[in-house]
Amino acid sequence: MPSLRRFVNQLGERENIDQVFLVADKQLRANRNGNLYLQLRLIDKTGSLTGMLWNATDSIFNSIPTGNYLRVAGTTQLYNGQMQMIVTRIEPADARQIDDQDFVMVSSEEIDKLAKRLVELLRGVQNPHLRNLAECFLADEEFMGKFITAPAGIKNHHAYRGGLLAHVVSLMEVCRVVAPRYPELDGDMLLIGAFLHDAGKIDELTYDTEFGYSDEGQLIGHVVMILSTVEDKVAESERMAGERFPPELMLRLKHLIISHHGEYQYGSPKLPMTLEAIALHLLDNLDAKLYSVAQIMKEDVGSESAWTSYNQSLGRKFFKGSGDKA
């Protein structure tokens, strides 16, 4: 049975809505007249919108559990180009009204599928040192538990639970098909680099309740944070394999991670100096940009224009087109 739900990315202006949302965040504020109002962040798997409840009170505020499902009624409107909902009623959701599949960006089935694919891809590595190293990561339950849960960012690309895994698997797939086109590229190295390049994000970001940066994430950053884990895993894989992990191989792998932002201005402490590092930087950029821009195009609702609105961080509008390409 198709969902009757109006998804966030389907909402037009001035729609009357009465359905379940996941409440990601809540704030109690006073307006200019000193009256309190409640500002909510309402999400489903297709995006998020702000809900405003006027004439709120502390007790209403306290009664709302974030991270939970609520049934919310109200009317949509555009405010400064963003869709909002003027909330008129809010109440606990009846469990029967909730379809989990409506609220996850990536369903647990999909995460399972992605995680399985990750394992396949890593087990396809030929270089025994790198495959052993990969096994050590796969065997680390705490690491993997975070790896399949973490987002890839808090507002840019793949900013959803499971987003890191989705980005990494997508990037690895691309690496797997691109590497054979360039015989000078070490495909195994590139694949392991794709696997680990953003792995520091599992501790750089916080994503238990809401998305943010950990203190260490802000002060040190994922590019650097993962290095000591890599060193530990390499030592572990040496113990496991009973042989030395080639020092140059480790050096190349650490360089791949540390240089993947590609340019100083993006906080990269080193420029890419190996072929794999150059390829990883550009393909990572490709995967992230294509996801972000496709998302920007999708989320640009409530307008018939062939153009998205101006995107500050990318410095341009994007062309959605009129569809007349046939």
Add this chain to the structure above:
Amino acid sequence: MPSLRRFVNQLGERENIDQVFLVADKQLRANRNGNLYLQLRLIDKTGSLTGMLWNATDSIFNSIPTGNYLRVAGTTQLYNGQMQMIVTRIEPADARQIDDQDFVMVSSEEIDKLAKRLVELLRGVQNPHLRNLAECFLADEEFMGKFITAPAGIKNHHAYRGGLLAHVVSLMEVCRVVAPRYPELDGDMLLIGAFLHDAGKIDELTYDTEFGYSDEGQLIGHVVMILSTVEDKVAESERMAGERFPPELMLRLKHLIISHHGEYQYGSPKLPMTLEAIALHLLDNLDAKLYSVAQIMKEDVGSESAWTSYNQSLGRKFFKGSGDKA
């Protein structure tokens, strides 16, 4: 029988050489004592080096035909980190001493193969408008004659006869495998964009005798020069097909070409504003950088270092490694 030739990229310091080279350029100069000397550019398929003939005369100078094979004897030396040859004798080459295969970066067999592959790739395009357009280009003998002959640059990547074709086919192969990984990408559009993005170079560069820029190439540039050809071919394909070429499709294609340098600072008059334009810019960059850096590593002769020398235009050294990666 393996070639007995010492190729340019094999030359070490202080080797005595007596073999055939292609002479790409010659200049007669006076040294500080007023004595004339001859400076030659000697090439084979692996690279080029400067030859210096001391105590030259106008008649020696005039007797040397550039663009031809000559037998050159002398001794190699490093000068400011570049390999040179002090030429002691120079004479016409005996035809039996010449193996054409030693002097072309891309053999005519290879060019045939690449050209055939180009046709295959273009005929794989599903969109009938774009396939018709491609056919109009393929049917234009003058265009194709230049397209398979032109270099992709005069000193950066793929700077050899046939280099444009080699770069374009390599890029198209990458586009072909990457596009299916992103359902939002229009793979046909991306492929045609890869085909035409640098096609303006056939008239931007001169490559009959030696490589250089045409006046139009310097004053207008390949990014813009190809546009009117595209317009003409679109008109031709409309006549051929008897139906309108969708205007938005042409606009997207022109935008793909015009924005492929990706950033204003590289002379791009527009930033990429479609998914295909973003992908083309990054994959073009990938193909060009991997070729250039692999070449820089290969050409870095006369040193046992794990590092290439500093590359001015890329602002770094590259790590060749010690080979201890097993």
Add this chain to the structure above:
Amino acid sequence: MPSLRRFVNQLGERENIDQVFLVADKQLRANRNGNLYLQLRLIDKTGSLTGMLWNATDSIFNSIPTGNYLRVAGTTQLYNGQMQMIVTRIEPADARQIDDQDFVMVSSEEIDKLAKRLVELLRGVQNPHLRNLAECFLADEEFMGKFITAPAGIKNHHAYRGGLLAHVVSLMEVCRVVAPRYPELDGDMLLIGAFLHDAGKIDELTYDTEFGYSDEGQLIGHVVMILSTVEDKVAESERMAGERFPPELMLRLKHLIISHHGEYQYGSPKLPMTLEAIALHLLDNLDAKLYSVAQIMKEDVGSESAWTSYNQSLGRKFFKGSGDKA
């Protein structure tokens, strides 16, 4: 009889206004309480201001024709440093209340005068090839129709109907007096360059109903769009004159157009490489900047300060002074 009208650039805070405006744009929005309001863009020849009509309805919204004259009553106020009007009444304008001269930045008399001057200036060109070329443009009624109507921009300099013509004639006048001061400069070339440098804007911008960018304008840009028109007109002028248009002359002209933004960061695909290109870039800049800054000073209403407010795009305030210069 002097106009009794309070022009937009004369409005102070808290004035009661009841007069005719041209309505350039209208939007219906819901405020935070879910009540609808109407936001209008009201213009006369001296500028524009936002009108807010509270408690609007869909039927009010639908009853307002944009691009038409309306009688609007209300009170002015400053909001975030911009003058606004709180609209209390809005009704069709009595034709007798409307003086067309109050609403055009450039009157049709003025446009006629400018167009006549354009013709004079072009007919003063000595070089027969360039004069023939100019005639081909002048004879193209569709081109000229757009040329005398188009604005020169949508928010920066000369952003009004006829603005392109006004900018171009002003720039040509400057070129005409500056060129003789530098004997190395080809004054004819400079003049034709000034005529055509922004001509691509006739199709880059849309200005039938409201100002904006066409899709082609955004994806390709005026710097490039005009080139094929130039090629067509050159061919036409060759047919007309029965002789070849010198190829280098065409190349120089195309370079003049393509490089007139002067620096890569402003989307110029090429840097100016001829004397005329250098001069055109700087004089175009002069004409545009003097217009913009004079406009910024004029429009800076509602303040007795000797300074304009901070201008984001130019990164500074401007000094209007206290007048004590005598």
Add this chain to the structure above:
Amino acid sequence: MPSLRRFVNQLGERENIDQVFLVADKQLRANRNGNLYLQLRLIDKTGSLTGMLWNATDSIFNSIPTGNYLRVAGTTQLYNGQMQMIVTRIEPADARQIDDQDFVMVSSEEIDKLAKRLVELLRGVQNPHLRNLAECFLADEEFMGKFITAPAGIKNHHAYRGGLLAHVVSLMEVCRVVAPRYPELDGDMLLIGAFLHDAGKIDELTYDTEFGYSDEGQLIGHVVMILSTVEDKVAESERMAGERFPPELMLRLKHLIISHHGEYQYGSPKLPMTLEAIALHLLDNLDAKLYSVAQIMKEDVGSESAWTSYNQSLGRKFFKGSGDKA
């Protein structure tokens, strides 16, 4: 009688020369074999070239007076793209062999003419305060003596004795014709700004014997150095006129001078914030660039190319063309 002289800008490769030059600089150096050689800078009014005298001695070195005329014989050659002369003989010049007109970039007649024109232009100023101020400068013999002698730079534009005057008068002429085109511009202010903008160079540069920077010139710079002179002259003009010089007028004038480099990156402590300051910056740039690039084109000898060689400081080649523009 036309000069039989081969001027510096006429010299081709491998010419035998025996004529008078002005010796601007001399240095005694040891070559790699420990032998001494003499390096001279030989100039005439069309440019300069380096002369090399091998096997020099201290006594030869000491016998050569710089800043004087010498008869020099030798042969020209291109060295790294620059014309040189291998000097074979050097001797005092016979006064009858010297035609002063061959050695000055600007003849004293021309300087007289320029100085006279400067006075005319300044006396055309309508604003009495500014005209009085100009008179105070004109009456200052020490100031004017330096002003008509100083170069405008030591290697960029107008780098010759009298160059400051030539640049200033040329710029004032342009200001005089441009100002009336923009009614908002104060033409008197612009003219006085053009007169004084670079006047600090009279003490920033040294030009008695050879061109260089004074210590104060390097540590403080002409943009700032002239300000206290302006303050003194304003005070003097007040005493002379018996009335106050309007403070805002002085402020505007000082701002005009201090901001004329236009952008922070060129050492401008302030951005132009008045219309006159904007115009002065752009027209100064125009006058300097047109002079420099015309000079670069003229001095680009010994080559049949339509292009100058690459100019490092302007980041491009310039197009001289093939002459086929008719």
Add this chain to the structure above:
Amino acid sequence: MPSLRRFVNQLGERENIDQVFLVADKQLRANRNGNLYLQLRLIDKTGSLTGMLWNATDSIFNSIPTGNYLRVAGTTQLYNGQMQMIVTRIEPADARQIDDQDFVMVSSEEIDKLAKRLVELLRGVQNPHLRNLAECFLADEEFMGKFITAPAGIKNHHAYRGGLLAHVVSLMEVCRVVAPRYPELDGDMLLIGAFLHDAGKIDELTYDTEFGYSDEGQLIGHVVMILSTVEDKVAESERMAGERFPPELMLRLKHLIISHHGEYQYGSPKLPMTLEAIALHLLDNLDAKLYSVAQIMKEDVGSESAWTSYNQSLGRKFFKGSGDKA
């Protein structure tokens, strides 16, 4: 008796306040419904907040004297991350309610102490020329009166009455302890440079009633404005001492002042070219940055986060920490 006052930097959300503030600025505005409201800037020595009085009238507006003490009642709230007060009552302050010490950033006792310390530090200078020069400044009552009153800025570091003095003395103390660590540094020169580097701010800024820039301050800037005062004082000290002030010493001092912004992009007309200029630039930066960031941390109220909010001008958040450093 400890103050019962709730200081600005102690205020949390939703506090009821009724106490005296200093009113720094007032504006009367109309809201979207055309109703007037009053916006006040309320300060005490710990910071400032905006007060909003709804339903204001012209007569209320006129009755409020800025720069005076008022008793203000209302409720605090966070608005866009800034603390505001919704003002419900406003009335003249009873003199007995006012404790001057609550409202000055620097008490007059503290200013006296700083001024005394300034004199001590200057009298510790060994170089007789520089000490004489310092005495001439100290003896100039008008100069000193401004010097101890002026702020060091209007919104960045030390933006309070007496702030210039506080910054300068703090910087001089640092110079005094750093200079002996580098024997090549001239400690006297560095100290005098620290004293005078920002002295131009006494006339660049206006601070009688409210803080702002003078016209001269905006058009010329403090870096340049102080130079003629230095020249005058040097002349005065020469008269006083009866001996020449060494010209190089003056040049070095002027360079110290003119280059202290350190880089062109910060409006420095010259880069530091002496050791003292390099040290002054970096230590000035140190003193200003430490003050600003400590202030940003202190003023970041109403949040339990270990992080300040994002600071636009410094491009980052700052880490306040959780205190768990022991």
Add this chain to the structure above:
Amino acid sequence: MPSLRRFVNQLGERENIDQVFLVADKQLRANRNGNLYLQLRLIDKTGSLTGMLWNATDSIFNSIPTGNYLRVAGTTQLYNGQMQMIVTRIEPADARQIDDQDFVMVSSEEIDKLAKRLVELLRGVQNPHLRNLAECFLADEEFMGKFITAPAGIKNHHAYRGGLLAHVVSLMEVCRVVAPRYPELDGDMLLIGAFLHDAGKIDELTYDTEFGYSDEGQLIGHVVMILSTVEDKVAESERMAGERFPPELMLRLKHLIISHHGEYQYGSPKLPMTLEAIALHLLDNLDAKLYSVAQIMKEDVGSESAWTSYNQSLGRKFFKGSGDKA
């Protein structure tokens, strides 16, 4: 007895020299005529110069041990602004001719003194956690052995054996006197940060025989390399002290190290976000710049100019002055 030696920084042009040098590097090259010559790098404690021995042979080349003392005779000359020596004789040095003190930038006595001072400064730390941590480093003989031997760079500041120690102790001394001036600064943290900020250089650089970068140094860099050592030492100090090292303290310390380059463009992966990080960045910069520029001034030999020659990496000349400052 004063040394009779002519030190490198005392050498003028055309001096005849016959004394002992330390030979840092040697290369055998062929000149343009195919003749071999030897290029040596000759150093003493005041600097280095290039020695050229013409007509060299392989056997001469092989007989010269680098890193050893040799007696070298020849004549000095300026070549491209650098002092060179044309070597005429070269022979083993008699041990009695060698005074070790002439060849070390830092004598072993001085290193001992600096190392002792380092210990004193570290033992002055009050925070018990940080003092324990410091003790763990001091107790690590391998670490300390490298720490007192390593240079601080290979060509910029403190590029000599012991240079790292000299730079670090100098910086710590400055931190010690500056910290008390700012009560918000944690002086202990700053001091430990100064101690460890560059400690990664002990493995980033190679300095056994000649100075260079290790592979890890180039690919990872000292900013990141030291972090795992810090983690290890913290763990060690926890075991030693029997109590937890506060996590925030470690985070702050790691941030101090990782952000000390201060800006992205200098390869800093994070901007300084604590007061100590801001102070360390600026004071490190101060110590390095003052050393470098003082060195540039000292090494600028063979010229009477008040100015050093242009320094490419700092983008300016420096003012040495004429000494007339008294």
